[in-house]
Amino acid sequence: MTEQDLSARIAGEIRDAIVSGALIVDARLPSEAELAEQFGVSRPTVREALKRLAAQNLIRTRRGATGGAFVRRLSFEEAQDQQVTTATLLLSMNAVDFDTACEARFALERACTALAAARRTPGHLARMDRELARQGDPALSDEAFCASDVAFHRALVDSAANPVLSYQLAGAIEAIEPLMNMIIFTARDRARILDLHGAIAAALARRDAAAMDGALSTLERYTCELAATVMARRGAAPSAARGR
Amino acid sequence: MTEQDLSARIAGEIRDAIVSGALIVDARLPSEAELAEQFGVSRPTVREALKRLAAQNLIRTRRGATGGAFVRRLSFEEAQDQQVTTATLLLSMNAVDFDTACEARFALERACTALAAARRTPGHLARMDRELARQGDPALSDEAFCASDVAFHRALVDSAANPVLSYQLAGAIEAIEPLMNMIIFTARDRARILDLHGAIAAALARRDAAAMDGALSTLERYTCELAATVMARRGAAPSAARGR
DNA sequence: AGACGATTAATTGTTTGACATTTAACTACC
DNA sequence: GGTAGTTAAATGTCAAACAATTAATCGTCT
Incomplete structure (x- = not known):
């Protein structure tokens, strides 16, 4: 050194x-x-x-x-950007198992549900409803659907009204989402995802943290199943394995 | 731009x-x-x-x-170091409310309990016991007690056996811990903290995630109370306010 | 023929010196 | 007193060189 x-x-x-x-x-x-x-x-x-x-x-x-x-005063926004690029590279360069990344992402997101249920405002619910509406539009491109997915989950995290949490979660959600979407792009069932997103938003609206946890866990399982299917179809290539 | x-x-x-x-x-x-x-x-x-x-x-x-x-292949270890320094600066430069930082830290740590309970190995328990023993030594300096505190919580996070989680949590725990310790240094009651740590370790040993959550929440409340006490004693100076 | 040592070439590390550009303050003039 | 030009200080950029390091190459000796 x-x-x-x-x-x-x-x-x-x-x-x-x-x-x-x-x-x-x-x-x-x-x-x-x-x-x-x-x-x-x-x-x-x-x-x-x-x-x-x-x-x-x-x-x-x-x-x-x-x-x-x-x-310079390091702003939350800049720190988030750094976090996202770092986390993205970390995952893509280290052949992180898809299930591992997915597990971490949803575990962290569930860490926000109790606070979110307590503090969500009508503004947060509106943000999420807006994304739900976009996701229900069949004309939406795959890329735009992914972007909306990220926006939905970030709104959920933001509703916990804790900037430190939002900062931390930005890396988890934004960095893993592209990886996720690359893998399950073709196989995903938008209707199913929309259903689960709707359930999450509804649970948040009635401040039911347990129901949010449940729906998030279901979404996690579904995502992993999808990934496994895609992986099997592609042959035995293990997830994002690349390099070295 | x-x-x-x-x-x-x-x-x-x-x-x-x-x-x-x-x-x-x-x-x-x-x-x-x-x-x-x-x-x-x-x-x-x-x-x-x-x-x-x-x-x-x-x-x-x-x-x-x-x-x-x-x-260069970005390693988890380097990414963690980056995360820790970034998060540390972020908190110190933005006058983050102590309660906010503390809330985020414990919320994220609780996100690991379910996985930790399922996967902890005797090795993890041994690491935590070692730190418990150190924390029980009255001759331990304040700085060493803080370091042991960090090591204890990181062992807990690592027992979830998910490198992505460990990476994310490193920032939350290491960055907030110094802030926490600076504030409650003098007032902290080691016996009380040791008790709670012991309860957490015991719950992990018997794979009781709910009990871990409970003990972590109690520790969170106690920490915030301590901070409030210290703050009140110092006058009305609001937490880590500094800069601008 | 093979091993070993000196040479060489490629590349980054560092220095010196100069000039261009930008910005705020100063000055002189009206 | 205000405005335009000047000046000074600082970063931005370039050019040319030399130092240091490293691997490959070449040559010589055994």
Whole structure:
């Protein structure tokens, strides 16, 4: 671990300063020239370090007279985006078993049902109803159906009214959904899924967390069955196996 | 969004190629000189782009004759580390309400109980017992007690035997734990926590998911009470409020 | 013929120096 | 006093070179 290049070491030092609180949000870092002198390296090397930090959304840079690199407030939205791409790559690169991914996704989603039942607002129910209506439209393309599926489940999670939960679940739902849809694209029975979604929404409307859990579990089982069917039809190729 | 610098655009193009699968794991990217020519930019600019990707663990570079930049397999462990630092920053920079963070953490942990009860092995129970023994030692420092607390809960999550769940929960547990400990450090009653941990472990041993849920909920309530007490003692300062 | 050592080529790591671009503040003029 | 031009500071980009590392190649010696 000690053999990382200069830009990585410098980026690490600055990152530690941010994480430890020595550099607070909106604090301005020294200019590139000053950093270069402080660390005893050239400006391109400092720039590589700053780009590393920028890639992690830890700093932003502004040009001009009062420009420079500033510690950035990491927003929930950005963190979610990071989470989604990371989780997506993690699944696609590690040949994660479909059942494993599916199991995790629904287990996490069920973690929201109690809070969702207690706190859902008419707005959340409306969001879900809107997606239900879209999903019932036979003219909807497969891609759009998938997108609506994601939107439906995210509305469910958001109805728990806990931004930390929403952030965490974003990775679980968005990252696994494409994998799921790639696999069961052709075989899926929209009517069946729509039924279950309807049951979930109805249970949420009457604040019945147990019924939501049940419907989600049924949906999980159905999804896994579908995947198994598709997999069997494709031969013995094991799920998303790829690489190495 | 269109006004990003060259290195960001180039990094984005390469990242898309990786995410879309055009560049698979272990594939070698063109050399820096070739990339510079392809994109019509200078080598330093290409290098900045590559450092951005390296910061996200998307590529690794090797020097020497057969060197170059290679698409890297994102491991669960690295992804977890990323998750933990991101989640930690997210909470500290956004003044997340303690109750909100705590609620999310325990909700997610309860999502693991059913699977954990079904699949826990003697190895998991032993890990948890080891931590229980440490937590019972009055000579243990506060920092070590916190670390043991994290280890205990991670063992619980791992007993669900689902790597995707473990990955997701790592962020929730590790990121929130420091925040929690900073706040309730002085006030915490170790005997009470040890009791609850013991109840959780015992319930897991007899595969009683409902009892685990109950004990976790009790622990959640106790934690929130503690935080409220500490907060009240400190005056009306609202939780981890900081920044902006 | 085979093993071993030196050479070579390819590639990333780092430096220096320069120029372009952007932005805010300052200054001078009207 | 306001406005336009100037200036200074900072990041963005480029060019050319050298250092360091690594594997393959070539040559020599046994």
